[in-house]
Structures are given as C-alpha cells and as structure tokens.
Amino acid sequence: DAGVIQSPRHEVTEMGQEVTLRCKPISGHDYLFWYRQTMMRGLELLIYFNNNVPIDDSGMPEDRFSAKMPNASFSTLKIQPSEPRDSAVYFCASTLGGLFGNTIYFGEGSWLTVV
C-alpha cells in the first residue's frame, strides 16, 4: 500500500488566496484526520471523519477553514482566504476502526507558507 498520500507537498501562497490541501487515505480505512503542526502549538486536531461523515470539527480554527470528504478515498482541507498565521504543516492521517489503540498512519504533510 502506498500509505496516506497528501498533496501538495509544499505550497507557498500569498495572503488572501485560497488554498486547497488534498488527502488520499489508505484504502479500506474508515477514519480520516486532519492535523496542523506548528512548533508553537504542537499538533492540533482540526477535524476527523468516520465513513466520510465529519464527527468532530471543534478544532477547526475559524470559518476560513473547511473540510470535505466526498468519498472514502479523498478529502480536502480548504483555507479561504489564507493568512500568514495559517503557515504550518498540515497532516492527514487515517486508521481502521474507532477502537482506542488502533495505530494511525500519517501522510508526509503539506508544508504551507502564506506570505
């Protein structure tokens, strides 16, 4: 299996522009997570889906952020409009089953810089 695939790997964009990050989870996994990582705040859970349905989006920072999962093999995280403080690494991760203790597989991250 190719693992969790994220794109783009790196993105530099200007403030005010729309940013769309994409994720393909591991085939067969029914949970998908979006995390944001900064050195200041660590790794924050933004939102997660179970069977394509958003379960907890309490971590989404504000209305500028939105996430969708139209099918089991694809999810997007959109920021519109982007701001410099959104600069971070955004990780997508997936797992099979909701039991505590199941390992989570992370993608390589999308490294976003907003200037």
Place this chain on the structure above:
Amino acid sequence: AQTVTQSQPEMSVQEAETVTLSCTYDTSESDYYLFWYKQPPSRQMILVIRQEAYKQQNATENRFSVNFQKAAKSFSLKISDSQLGDAAMYFCAYRTNNDMRFGAGTRLTVKP
C-alpha cells in the same frame, strides 16, 4: 527515507510503577527535533516532551523524561509513577526543516 520505529505496539504498567517506551529513528540530518505525543481516545495529540538534537542533556517534564542517544538514533520515553490518566497511544516523531515523520505508536495500558 527518514523513518521512525516504535517496536512495542503495546505496553502495560502497574499504577505508580515506571515504564519505558522505545523509539528509534533514521536520518542523515544533524539538526532536528524529536517529540513524544500522547493521544487519548479524543484523538487530540498532546505534546508530552520535546528534544532538540543539538542538546546533549535529556529533556524532562515532571514525570516524563527521555533517554536521547544521538549516535544510536534512539529516543526512549520514561514515565515514572504511572497514573491511570497516562493510558493512551504514544507517538514518537521526528522533524527537520522540511520533513516530519511519525512512528506507528505504542498503546500504553495502566493497571490499577
């Protein structure tokens, strides 16, 4: 490719006892950060401890400490006086300026 290996899928410890979770990593970089994250059932990722590779002194945070062996590329986490609330998944991670990798996780159970 840089990788992070956690060889213990599950660990168990008696309350008040000490447990050590192992982590090894592979990198050609000389400057990087290492992390241990705790993930409770809520799925949040809580930073437990962080170590800068250029620092020889092992990081400590209250009951949590690390044994950082740079030459061996080893970064184990020791939890002293284990508490029931320490039960969680623990992820080891590695970060450079343009890369970050996670281990597969260790599930820690704390027995009362």
